[in-house]
Amino acid sequence: MKHRLAASGALISGAAVLAIGCGGGDGTTTQAQTTATSASQGKALEITMDDYTFSPSDATAKAGKVTITAPNHGQVEHELVLAKTNSDPADLPTTSDGEVDEAKLEAKGEDAGEIADVAPQDTKQGTFKLTSGKYVTFCNLPGHYAQGMYGTLTVK
Numbered sequence: 001m002k003h004r005l006a007a008s009g010a011l012i013s014g015a016a017v018l019a020i021g022c023g024g025g026d027g028t029t030t031q032a033q034t035t036a037t038s039a040s041q042g043k044a045l046e047i048t049m050d051d052y053t054f055s056p057s058d059a060t061a062k063a064g065k066v067t068i069t070a071p072n073h074g075q076v077e078h079e080l081v082l083a084k085t086n087s088d089p090a091d092l093p094t095t096s097d098g099e100v101d102e103a104k105l106e107a108k109g110e111d112a113g114e115i116a117d118v119a120p121q122d123t124k125q126g127t128f129k130l131t132s133g134k135y136v137t138f139c140n141l142p143g144h145y146a147q148g149m150y151g152t153l154t155v156k
């Protein structure tokens with residue numbers, strides 16, 4: 001949440017500078033309309049990643065287009081993989097390495113996309129078309145799933 005507030009603060013001051021540069025109020029009006037339009041195009045959800053957790057670990061969202069923002073507060077790289085499945089998040093199919101078998105999820109049509117390779121202290125976003133039901137979130141970097149880096153996302 002802190003990151004998002006900081007980002008909107010930067011946007012607002014950017015618009016103010018733009019308005020002064022143009023010498024009129026038109027620039028400010030355009031900026032406001034753009035912000036309103038993008039907000040109505042989808043819903044927003046923030047899931048914070050840390051070493052080795054998702055927070056919240058039991059997220060909820062409304063069906064439709066949802067933009068997930070995933071800041072990485074940890075010391076190592078993480079990712080957020082989404083699977084649409086009724087499986088217990090602790091009980092996904094795994095490979096012999098103990099990683100989640102993403103090919104198996106894909107074969108079952110449960111693969112729902114991912115926000116890949118988020119460096120420590122970085123933030124990435126992804127927009128997903130969510131349908132009502134149960135999803136599992138997990139990080140599939142080596143060893144992270146085994147350390148319990150998973151959670152649920154319930155879509156209503």
Ligand SMILES: [Cu+2]
Pocket residue numbers: 052077078079139140141144149
């Ligand atoms: Cu991870």
